[in-house]
Amino acid sequence: MKAVEVTGLTVTLDDGSVIANDVSFSLDTGQVMGLVGESGSGKSTVGLALLGFAKSGANITGGKVVVGGVDLLALGPKELREARKKLIGFVPQDPATALNPAMRIGTQLTEGLLGGKKENLPRIRKVLEDVGLPSDDAFLRRHPQELSGGQQQRVAIAMAVAKGPKLIVFDEPTTGLDVSTQARVLEMVAGLCCDNGMAAVFVSHDLAVVGTVGDLVTVMYAGQILETGSREEVLLSAAHPYSIALLESVPSTRQRLPLVAIPGRAPAAGAKFEGCVFADRCAFVEDRCREAAPEMVTTSTGSQARCIRVEHVLQNQKLLVKEPLHHTENKGGDRQAVLSVRNLNASYNRTQVLYDLSFDVAPGECLAVVGESGSGKTTMSRCLIGLHEEQTGDFEMDGKPLPSRLRDRPKAVKQQMQYVFQNPYGSLNPRETVATAVTVPLRHFYGERGKAARTKAQEALERVEIPWRLADRYPAELSGGQRQRVAIARALACNPSLLICDEVTSGLDVSVQASVVELLRTLQDDGLSMVFITHNLAVVRSIGDQVVVLSKGRVVESGAVESVLTDPQHPYTQGLLADTLEVDRSDAETSDLTG
Amino acid sequence: MAIETTTAIAVKAAPPRRRSRKATLAWQIGVRVLMGLVTLWCISVIVFVATQAMPGDVAKIILGPSATSEQVAQMNENLGLNQPLISQYWDWLSNVLTGNMGDSLVSGQPVSELLSERIFNSATLTVIAMVLILPLSLLVGLIAAVFRDKFVDRSYLGASLVVTATPDFVLGSLVIALFGTVVFKVLPPVSLIPPGEAPWEHPRQLIMPLAVMTVVGVTYLSRLVRVSFIDVLESEYVQLATIKGLSTRRILFRHALPNALAPSIPAASIMAAYTIAGSVVIEYLFAYPGIGSALVDSVAGHDLPMIQAIIMLMATAFFCFNQLADVLGTLNKSR
Numbered sequence: 001m002k003a004v005e006v007t008g009l010t011v012t013l014d015d016g017s018v019i020a021n022d023v024s025f026s027l028d029t030g031q032v033m034g035l036v037g038e039s040g041s042g043k044s045t046v047g048l049a050l051l052g053f054a055k056s057g058a059n060i061t062g063g064k065v066v067v068g069g070v071d072l073l074a075l076g077p078k079e080l081r082e083a084r085k086k087l088i089g090f091v092p093q094d095p096a097t098a099l100n101p102a103m104r105i106g107t108q109l110t111e112g113l114l115g116g117k118k119e120n121l122p123r124i125r126k127v128l129e130d131v132g133l134p135s136d137d138a139f140l141r142r143h144p145q146e147l148s149g150g151q152q153q154r155v156a157i158a159m160a161v162a163k164g165p166k167l168i169v170f171d172e173p174t175t176g177l178d179v180s181t182q183a184r185v186l187e188m189v190a191g192l193c194c195d196n197g198m199a200a201v202f203v204s205h206d207l208a209v210v211g212t213v214g215d216l217v218t219v220m221y222a223g224q225i226l227e228t229g230s231r232e233e234v235l236l237s238a239a240h241p242y243s244i245a246l247l248e249s250v251p252s253t254r255q256r257l258p259l260v261a262i263p264g265r266a267p268a269a270g271a272k273f274e275g276c277v278f279a280d281r282c283a284f285v286e287d288r289c290r291e292a293a294p295e296m297v298t299t300s301t302g303s304q305a306r307c308i309r310v311e312h313v314l315q316n317q318k319l320l321v322k323e324p325l326h327h328t329e330n331k332g333g334d335r336q337a338v339l340s341v342r343n344l345n346a347s348y349n350r351t352q353v354l355y356d357l358s359f360d361v362a363p364g365e366c367l368a369v370v371g372e373s374g375s376g377k378t379t380m381s382r383c384l385i386g387l388h389e390e391q392t393g394d395f396e397m398d399g400k401p402l403p404s405r406l407r408d409r410p411k412a413v414k415q416q417m418q419y420v421f422q423n424p425y426g427s428l429n430p431r432e433t434v435a436t437a438v439t440v441p442l443r444h445f446y447g448e449r450g451k452a453a454r455t456k457a458q459e460a461l462e463r464v465e466i467p468w469r470l471a472d473r474y475p476a477e478l479s480g481g482q483r484q485r486v487a488i489a490r491a492l493a494c495n496p497s498l499l500i501c502d503e504v505t506s507g508l509d510v511s512v513q514a515s516v517v518e519l520l521r522t523l524q525d526d527g528l529s530m531v532f533i534t535h536n537l538a539v540v541r542s543i544g545d546q547v548v549v550l551s552k553g554r555v556v557e558s559g560a561v562e563s564v565l566t567d568p569q570h571p572y573t574q575g576l577l578a579d580t581l582e583v584d585r586s587d588a589e590t591s592d593l594t595g
Numbered sequence: 596m597a598i599e600t601t602t603a604i605a606v607k608a609a610p611p612r613r614r615s616r617k618a619t620l621a622w623q624i625g626v627r628v629l630m631g632l633v634t635l636w637c638i639s640v641i642v643f644v645a646t647q648a649m650p651g652d653v654a655k656i657i658l659g660p661s662a663t664s665e666q667v668a669q670m671n672e673n674l675g676l677n678q679p680l681i682s683q684y685w686d687w688l689s690n691v692l693t694g695n696m697g698d699s700l701v702s703g704q705p706v707s708e709l710l711s712e713r714i715f716n717s718a719t720l721t722v723i724a725m726v727l728i729l730p731l732s733l734l735v736g737l738i739a740a741v742f743r744d745k746f747v748d749r750s751y752l753g754a755s756l757v758v759t760a761t762p763d764f765v766l767g768s769l770v771i772a773l774f775g776t777v778v779f780k781v782l783p784p785v786s787l788i789p790p791g792e793a794p795w796e797h798p799r800q801l802i803m804p805l806a807v808m809t810v811v812g813v814t815y816l817s818r819l820v821r822v823s824f825i826d827v828l829e830s831e832y833v834q835l836a837t838i839k840g841l842s843t844r845r846i847l848f849r850h851a852l853p854n855a856l857a858p859s860i861p862a863a864s865i866m867a868a869y870t871i872a873g874s875v876v877i878e879y880l881f882a883y884p885g886i887g888s889a890l891v892d893s894v895a896g897h898d899l900p901m902i903q904a905i906i907m908l909m910a911t912a913f914f915c916f917n918q919l920a921d922v923l924g925t926l927n928k929s930r
Contacts, residue, residue: 051838056829084840098831102853111849112839159839 002026003199004050004167009063011045011054011223017270019058020045021223027167027199027216032190034214034231035203038246038509039480040266042223044093047169047203051088052080068166085114089160089198093172095152099144106140109159120162127162128155131188150181157185161192168193170202174209178372178535183579186213205509207250208581211235219243222267222277225296229303235584239314240305241282249514250583251538253565259542261515265479276307284313336399338363338498338529339384339417344393346376346383353379354553357393359546361498366520366530368544368561370537372576376553377533378422381502384531385419397498415445418491422503424483428475434461434486435471441494460493461486464519481512485519492523499523500531505539517542537580541565549573624922631918638910639691643684646899656897657700691907697900701893706904710886712790714908717878717885719794721870724805728812728870729863733856735813736820737847740855743825755814763873767807767880774803786881804881811873812866819862824855861920868916871909 004027011020020042027033037043045058052072054060065072067087075083092098100108109124110117125135131154133139144152153173160168170189174182190213193200204210210217217234219227219242227240238244248260264281267273275290276282282289286309294308307313337360346354353376361367371377382388384395386406395402397416403409421427428437438457442448448456458468464485475483484504491499501520505513520543524530532543540547544561549572557570568574654670655662662670671677675686690697696706739748758766775784786800794801827833828851836850878887886905893901 048838053834053838055834081840081842084838090835090838092831092835094831098835100832100836100850100854102857103849111841111845 003029003031003068004201005064005066006050007064007066009046009049009065010061011042011049011058012061013058013270015270017272019223019270020049023049023063023220023225025216025218025225025228027201029166029197029199030194031215032193032200032202032213033216033218034210035201035218035220036205036207036210036246037220038205038266038511040222040268041220043203043205043220044171045223046220047171047201048090050167050169050201051084051090082114085112086163087166089163089165089168091153091156091160091168091170091173094176095156096144096149096176098156099152101143101145103143104140105142105144105147105155106137108144109140109155109162112159113163124158124162127158130161130192131158132184133158149176150185153177153181153185154188157188157192161196161198164196165198168198168200170200170204172204173202174204175206179537179576179579179581180372182209183581186581189213206581207235207246207510207583211583212581219246222271222273224277224306226278226307227303227305229299229301233301233303237301237314239299239301239303239310240278240307241284241313242278243305244313245281245283246511247583249511251514251517251536251542253537253541253577253580253582256541256561259514259517261518262511265482266509266511284309284316335363337361337396338398339402339531340396341384342394342396344380344383344391344395346379346388346391346393348379348390350390352553354383354391357548357550357555359548359555359558361529361531362546363497363529364524364527365545366524366532366543368540368547369531369533369550370535370540370547370576371550372535374552375550377535377550378502380550381419381500381531381533384500385417411445415441415494416496417498417500418494418496420484420487420491420499420501420504423507424480424487425475425507427487428483428490430475433472433474434466434478437475437486438490438493441490445494457489457493460489463492463523464489465515479512480508481515484508484512484516488516488519488523496528498529498531500533502533503535504532506535513539537565537577538582549576620925623925627918627921627925631914635911635914639688639907640684642903642906642910643687644680646902647680647683649897649899651897653700653897653899687903691904696904699893699898699901701896701898701901706900709901710889710904710908713884713886713889716788716794716883717871717874717887720801720804720808720878720883720885721867721874723801724808724812724870725863725867727805727809728816728866731809731813732816732820732863733859735817736824736859737852737855739817739821740824740828741847743828748821752818755818758810758814763807763811763876764880766811767804767877770803770807771880784881786883788884790884800883804877804883808870808873808877812870815869816859816862816866820855820859823858824851827851827855830854861924864916864920864923868913868920871912871916 006026007024009020009023010018012018023046025033035043035046045054048054049060050065052060052065052075060073063073067083070083070087072080072083072087099105106124110120113120124140128135128139133151133154144155147155157173173189174185177185186209189200189202192198202210202213211231214231217229217231218225219234219240221242227234227238227243234243235247238247245260245262249262251257251259262281267277273279273293275292276285276294279285279289289308294306296304296306297308297310299305299310300314340360342358344354344357345352357380359367369377369380379388383391383393383404386404386409389405391404393404395404397413402413406414432440435454435457438460439448439453442453442456457471461468461471466482466485466489470478470482475486478486488504505516508516517539520530520532524543532540534540540561547558547561547564548555549557549564549570551572556572557564557568564573565577568577652667653676654667654674658666658670675683687697694707698705699709702709735751739751742748771784773779774782782803783800786797786804788794788797788800833846833850836846841850874885875887875890877883878885879891882888886908890902890905892898893905
């Protein structure tokens with residue numbers, strides 16, 4: 001008997017739309033399944049449904065979840081509570097919000113267990129040691145907010161493991177963590193499942209994470225499983241067009257690949273479909289794809305895929321092997337730097353966070369600034385644009401000295417330097433249409449109004465591939481990727497010479513990230529200089545010409561992207577690179593070392 | 596090195612709150628108190644000017660219609676009413692600050708003496724009302740949140756809307772008509788407490804004013820409690836608690852309650868401030884001998900020192916509770 005058997009699991013919203021449709025899989029003891037999908041794919045819904053839980057407004061309307069011989073969905077409320085206490089553990093995405101701020105760690109760790117607090121304490125202490133946390137009473141008496149993010153995540157994992165469950169569901173547990181912490185957490189997860197004989201479902205949007213931790217990989221889209229199989233089957237020889245497309249959009253730290261975005265937009269949760277759910281965005285679509293929903297078929301690689309043309313796809317995808325992009329070195333030549341920064345020091349509430357940063361941005365070049373959270377990279381970008389007050393240092397723009405504070409800078413300089421924020425949900429005014437958002441800077445800098453301004457706005461939106469028919473929509477009606485494009489268009493409307501992008505892709509799905517990265521790359525080809533702040537080395541490889549590695553407010557390494565990422569000199573960069581997970585690729589041998 | 600540093604970060608606890616932050620908190624509170632004192636001073640000016648601007652000549656009112664103009668002039672001289680306004684204000688303020696609130700124009704007794712019993716009566720009413728309002732709001736808010744969007748919640752929201760939209764005196768008159776005079780006649784329609792006796796010696800007299808104050812207070816406060824409970828019940832830690840298989844009772848009282856309480860506390864102290872202000876109408880309606888009804892009487896009798904003293908007293912109490920709300924809110928946010 002399998003440890004976990006899920007058949008026909010279906011979750012429906014109150015209005016009748018299906019957000020998880022006929023999901024079936026099974027796991028052996030000790031096996032880890034990676035459940036991967038983009039936002040809205042229903043992966044988290046499935047993760048919660050495995051515990052017999054649906055968020056308010058949704059209901060589990062069908063299927064079986066058999067764990068350790070018990071069908072959870074057939075239990076009454078009291079039995080279900082008992083089953084949750086001993087059979088299944090759950091590790092939430094964000095432990096900072098999932099641990100109760102008003103309760104001590106010790107209470108939260110022991111309360112979910114059968115039996116009293118006293119008899120469970122020794123076991124709790126052992127599990128805390130297993131996850132690398134202190135286990136003394138002083139630690140148990142702490143509140144969650146007295147722990148660091150990594151510690152909170154370990155507490156959440158310990159909480160799930162302590163009951164000795166048959167199955168653990170991990171809901172994106174490493175999304176908020178730095179790469180090095182993530183690497184350690186994943187290692188721990190694999191070890192715990194193996195040692196304790198637990199099956200695990202690891203929900204994630206990150207293919208590299210899933211590829212590292214999962215024995216099996218299942219790809220979800222629009223509430224359905226589109227492909228499932230072993231890690232090698234799904235990631236190395238993907239059969240379903242969606243899996244292939246998803247893999248094509250993942251950037252690599254090893255080589256500068258063209259990223260292929262998936263055309264169109266991911267369907268909203270609960271959308272209704274006649275035929276195949278991916279038909280509208282699929283490169284291999286035929287008329288019969290739209291006629292009836294495809295059944296799961298076993299492919300020649302061994303995986304199972306929901307596609308009627310799967311063999312055709314498998315034979316033809318080989319043609320899609322990508323050529324690495326090559327750099328033209330020294331784009332900037334000896335021309336004067338667009339922006340040069342000397343001895344930038346900045347502090348936050350009188351605590352120094354940046355120490356003596358100096359770098360140049362050459363014309364037409366993209367300077368990538370990379371670092372983990374807390375490295376000061378966002379403070380640095382705010383210093384560049386002049387929003388940060390507590391700073392000293394010398395800036396020069398096109399050879400002319402630049403005041404450090406925004407309010408001291410002349411209007412022309414403000415127009416030359418534009419900023420794109422990390423979160424497009426927060427950086428666009430929700431009460432302004434797309435057209436208004438883009439015309440506001442035109443009016444401010446050039447005094448243009450009415451038709452002239454709208455024409456220019458249209459040009460700017462076309463550059464970011466936002467069709468003009470979206471111009472009168474509000475940000476809430478756009479997808480995350482579209483919003484970020486509008487934010488970029490708003491910056492472009494000012495006709496800047498330098499664009500500062502602060503983690504512009506980190507809130508986006510990989511396929512959307514691919515389209516934004518490709519967009520920025522074309523803008524760069526048009527001669528725009530960029531400072532691109534990110535924590536993601538693979539994105540650095542995709543877009544950067546020069547790179548600056550920040551650690552604890554200091555530049556530890558800088559240079560051309562190829563040399564730094566291929567042959568890092570500083571141990572910090574080496575560690576960062578070693579901890580960055582990579583989706584294994586069949587064509588990974590090629591290298592763009594020579595440029 | 597990256598590996599070592601990050602493990603170190605992961606295992607090291609988040610640093611304890613820095614001292615500078617505590618200092619800024621004390622600074623913020625200090626600024627608030629200072630601003631509050633300025634506000635009180637502004638109120639004192641407004642109260643003084645407003646009472647001076649009241650129609651009618653004080654001396655004439657005191658002396659009655661038969662007074663000669665010499666007598667009136669003499670009276671104005673005695674009361675200091677013919678001095679410039681600024682110096683009158685200055686005399687009044689310095690007296691108030693030293694605790695001397697003057698004598699009543701009507702009875703000639705010191706204001707502080709006249710008010711002390713009234714203050715005691717009003718405070719008793721307000722304190723009992725608050726003691727009832729707080730737990731009831733919590734209970735009603737919790738029940739409404741748990742049965743969110745169900746029949747119980749909907750009918751509660753509808754009823755509370757009606758109560759909030761009805762002025763206090765209408766509500767009070769209805770209650771009097773229902774239980775005191777017209778329909779049932781089970782309770783005394785007026786709440787006269789004889790001088791020298793404590794209000795709790797007359798519990799039957801207290802029921803109706805308390806009921807009105809409590810209903811008004813609970814409908815206001817419980818809606819805030821309901822909202823903060825709903826926020827907490829939708830939080831991820833309550834979701835995780837459910838997933839852990841905890842009982843509903845434990846989830847509600849151990850996980851949700853402490854977190855839902857915090858944002859309601861500042862609201863509760865604003866509620867206390869409103870109860871004090873609202874007592875003017877209630878006390879007058881039920882003829883309860885508190886400062887509210889004293890204010891109404893003093894206005895009718897043009898008793899300027901009394902009016903000034905009562906309004907300053909109420910403004911100070913209102914201000915204190917508002918400050919308390921602000922400080923609690925700041926503490927809550929910084930936590």
